[in-house]
Amino acid sequence: MRLAKAAALPLLLIVGAELWFRGPGAGSESLAAPSAAFAAIVEALGDGTLVTATRQTLTAALGGLAIGASAGLVLGFLIGLSKTAIALSTPSVELFRPIPSVALIPLAMLVFGFGYGFEMSIVAFATFWPCLILAQAAASQIEPRLMEVSRVIGLSSTQRLFKIVLPAAMPRIFVALRLAAGFALVVAVTVEIAANPQGLGYMLMIAQQSLRPELMLGSLIWIGLIGWGVNAGLNALQGRLFRHQQVAGGKP
């Protein structure tokens, strides 16, 4: 029953659009019928263009995420361990964080030219900040009693880091990574739409410019499916990895 209700609206829209574009809306140059979009996606899957574009987008998103998230997580974690370090870094972080990632598109294009370096650098910048902030919070909000325990049993600071601090911060760090992965995909597609001639975003743009609305709508739905799939996959992974731990604000 729930599934039926959930599917009602999309089905209604699809059937409505199909009827419209077969009847009065036929011959539209800007939009196309859902069946045509589906056929275009199947065709693009068949000739390999869609697979290539998807691989390019995912590679760029993943590469940028690897750079941005690892830098942000490590730096944020180190800062978060000390109250003084947090206070010292806050003004700088607050000053540079609001720079919109897309404002760096012209600069990155100038430095790297078109290609993966360009796209990854923007993704890295965009994912760096949320990782920095969340890792800092993860490190600074460790249960104080855990630290007391580590002091009582006389752990060295290295032991404390690997036995207490890191495991305690892990669930929050995973939440940071999950959010950043979502951002990475969005930013990668955005960079491709704005400038970079590769991947799914570019495919979408080219389909529009070459007046192939069915391919445009098909790739739009494909991008939606990938975003949804990545999101759902990471949510499931989080539920599986940290089943025993409740994370504030991190419920999938």
Next chain:
Amino acid sequence: MTLRNPIVFIGSIAVVFAILFLWWLASVTGTVSRAFVPNPFDAWAALVRGFSRGDLLPQTIGTVGRMLQGWLLASLIGVVLGAAIGLSRTARDYLQPTLEFLRPLPASAIIPVAIALMGLSPGMALTVVAFGSLWPTLLGTIHGFAAVEPRLKEVARCLQMSGPAFAWKIGLPNAMPDILAGMRLSMTVALILAIICEMLASQAGLGTAILLAARAFQSSELFAGIALLGAIGLVSNLALRAVEIRALAWQNSH
């Protein structure tokens, strides 16, 4: 927290200047090419020149205007629609799964569709900004209205409150933190989309300005534009956070 200790506060400002100093050092020693990264003083001079010559101000106004118009439209639609969906169990059952599916979709992906429908027009840019920044506010509002404490619902039933009175007196105050958090996120999205739309549709604004500066290898102008966009993001975020603190002060008082 920074005011806790004056030495730490001064130190934190020193960190900002240390970063700027490293930038200066990198540019004068030639570690990074002058074609890419200008001397900070040159960037500052480009900023001052742009404002005194009078082309940066209209560009800034163009970008800020596009961002604010789209954001206001999105906030209005998001709150009204979100309240309607959040208050009705039936509407949530039918709509929420679709909305959750659309949430991870990159907002910029609708740009080609908007271009196909509306061409490279100011209306297209406004539509994209409004549509893209709708989601955080809409989903936040739905969540806020749906998550009303059950006891408050019971109280409302005992008082025989009408639907609109319930929405206004209990639903809205309850949803306020979620709405404001959503609106703050929406503002960030609105700025990003405004920049992208300017770049693609050549609308007069900072997005176009930095793209042209980069093509002409004018790195000082490019950095001035980036800094200005950062300032817009900073100021709008601070302003909304101030509103949030003020509007939610009553919640912390008890």
